[in-house]
Amino acid sequence: MTPYDVSEDVIEVVRSPSPSPVAGAYRVFGETLRGLKTTFARILEGTTTIQYPEEKTPVYPRFRGRHRLHRFEDTGLEKCVGCSLCAAACPADCIRVVAAENTPENRVSAGERYAAVYEINLSRCIFCGYCEVACPFDAITMGHDYEMSDYTRSDLIFTKEMLLADAIERTPLRREGE
Amino acid sequence: MLTLAEVNYFEPWWVQILKSLVIFAVIFGILPILIVYERKLLGRVQSRYGPNRVGPFGLLQPLAEIVKFAMKEPFRTATSVGYLFRVAPVISIITAVAALAIIPWGDVQHIFGQRVGLYGIDVSIGPLYVFALGGISFYGIMLGGWASGSKYSFLGSMRGAAQLISYEVSQSLSIVGVIITAQTLSLTGIVHAQEGMWYFIPQFVGFLVFLVASFAETNRAPFDLIEADSEIIGYFTEYGGTPFVAYLFAEYANMIVVSGIAVTIFFGGWLLPFGIDPPGWVDPFVVLAKILIVFSFFIWIRATLPRLRYDQLMSFGWKILLPLATLNLLVTAVLVVS
Numbered sequence: 001m002t003p004y005d006v007s008e009d010v011i012e013v014v015r016s017p018s019p020s021p022v023a024g025a026y027r028v029f030g031e032t033l034r035g036l037k038t039t040f041a042r043i044l045e046g047t048t049t050i051q052y053p054e055e056k057t058p059v060y061p062r063f064r065g066r067h068r069l070h071r072f073e074d075t076g077l078e079k080c081v082g083c084s085l086c087a088a089a090c091p092a093d094c095i096r097v098v099a100a101e102n103t104p105e106n107r108v109s110a111g112e113r114y115a116a117v118y119e120i121n122l123s124r125c126i127f128c129g130y131c132e133v134a135c136p137f138d139a140i141t142m143g144h145d146y147e148m149s150d151y152t153r154s155d156l157i158f159t160k161e162m163l164l165a166d167a168i169e170r171t172p173l174r175r176e177g178e
Numbered sequence: 179m180l181t182l183a184e185v186n187y188f189e190p191w192w193v194q195i196l197k198s199l200v201i202f203a204v205i206f207g208i209l210p211i212l213i214v215y216e217r218k219l220l221g222r223v224q225s226r227y228g229p230n231r232v233g234p235f236g237l238l239q240p241l242a243e244i245v246k247f248a249m250k251e252p253f254r255t256a257t258s259v260g261y262l263f264r265v266a267p268v269i270s271i272i273t274a275v276a277a278l279a280i281i282p283w284g285d286v287q288h289i290f291g292q293r294v295g296l297y298g299i300d301v302s303i304g305p306l307y308v309f310a311l312g313g314i315s316f317y318g319i320m321l322g323g324w325a326s327g328s329k330y331s332f333l334g335s336m337r338g339a340a341q342l343i344s345y346e347v348s349q350s351l352s353i354v355g356v357i358i359t360a361q362t363l364s365l366t367g368i369v370h371a372q373e374g375m376w377y378f379i380p381q382f383v384g385f386l387v388f389l390v391a392s393f394a395e396t397n398r399a400p401f402d403l404i405e406a407d408s409e410i411i412g413y414f415t416e417y418g419g420t421p422f423v424a425y426l427f428a429e430y431a432n433m434i435v436v437s438g439i440a441v442t443i444f445f446g447g448w449l450l451p452f453g454i455d456p457p458g459w460v461d462p463f464v465v466l467a468k469i470l471i472v473f474s475f476f477i478w479i480r481a482t483l484p485r486l487r488y489d490q491l492m493s494f495g496w497k498i499l500l501p502l503a504t505l506n507l508l509v510t511a512v513l514v515v516s
Contacts, residue, residue: 039478042223043219
């Protein structure tokens with residue numbers, strides 16, 4: 001084993017050569033003025049900030065926001081048949097479906113069964129959209145709402161009624177070419 | 179007998195008190211607005227708005243912040259030297275405010291049948307008064323850093339003192355050229371001497387040196403190593419609450435003083451170019467507008483240039499700025515004498 005050699009730890013610092021007087025003067029004044037010009041141009045350019053609560057970024061049509069459950073427009077029956085495929089597809093395990101049989105007196109959905117309980121825990125949801133893909137009846141889709149903050153975790157568990165209700169259009173949709 | 183500086187003093191006592199109150203009130207009304215203005219202009223440079231939530235155009239932002247600072251617990255480290263720790267920010271702000279007294283806001287006017295000079299006081303030693311108070315204000319920084327009982331504050335204050343002392347030399351020398359040309363130390367006299375041409379044209383080198391040294395003297399970017407916002411290690415690391423506000427206000431008051439001195443000495447004070455001669459009451463607004471322009475330049479520089487390394491700062495101050503200031507002084511002296 002070789003003894004510890006101090007010289008191995010010395011790091012050579014390579015600095016670029018000092019500029020000539022002319023180049024140095026240019027660096028001091030020319031480059032400084034160039035920098036000042038750049039920053040002044042930014043002032044003239046104006047701002048690019050979006051004043052969030054008043055102005056909102058328009059979302060794309062395929063934006064995956066808060067989920068929505070749908071009904072048939074003609075009959076008013078729920079599209080969801082309680083098959084739990086969305087819950088099976090969900091990687092975050094945030095959907096809970098409890099199915100029940102439709103009866104002639106209490107007909108909720110178009111199929112044999114319906115979702116007696118349909119809950120999405122939005123504090124767990126990762127908005128991947130797999131539930132939408134898995135659904136065979138297009139009963140669940142991803143909406144455009146992204147303003148879902150709340151004060152307690154339990155308020156973030158959305159029930160079937162909340163998901164079925166007409167969503168408040170809080171977020172503008174991006175128009176063609178925007 | 180050694181006479182003290184002559185003070186051009188002809189007003190009755192109540193006018194003096196009224197004047198000082200008005201200057202104090204106006205400056206302390208403007209200070210928070212300048213703080214917002216700086217943050218808004220910095221925002222514009224970075225393509226954003228800056229504070230615009232509190233009050234109209236965000237003008238009440240500093241008020242909200244001062245309230246927040248005032249509510250804080252008066253914390254100090256166990257190793258701090260209690261008495262000096264409390265006194266240091268007071269020294270800082272008192273010297274800054276005292277220096278405001280000699281900025282001439284206008285010529286002598288006739289108000290209420292009295293002759294009233296639109297300045298706090300017209301001392302015959304003019305700029306020396308500012309430099310003397312600047313010398314005392316080092317104690318605010320040194321004592322603040324030392325009395326904090328923290329080695330980081332101490333290092334910060336040592337760095338700061340070294341910087342301030344090196345740049346004060348160049349700053350003082352750069353003004354001497356103007357004083358030689360004007361042949362007076364009184365600031366109102368210097369303004370009157372500029373009626374033909376503002377001094378920043380014949381004394382351009384002196385003006386540049388003064389400007390650069392002023393950035394260093396007021397701890398502004400690119401010489402803000404004392405404060406170094408992004409590294410936080412400076413002389414007021416241990417300060418919070420109102421003492422911190424005192425330091426902040428002292429810094430901005432110093433900026434007003436330096437801008438005011440620059441306006442007075444190099445930009446003709448209350449004079450307007452092209453032979454425009456407005457009535458006397460416009461003078462303070464002219465000076466204020468000019469100060470605002472110089473202040474905006476300070477902010478513009480802050481938004482543009484990155485902070486210097488400490489060795490760069492020192493070598494720039496001693497190897498470039500000081501010889502340049504001396505050369506400017508020599509050339510001016512030779513030209514004036516010949």
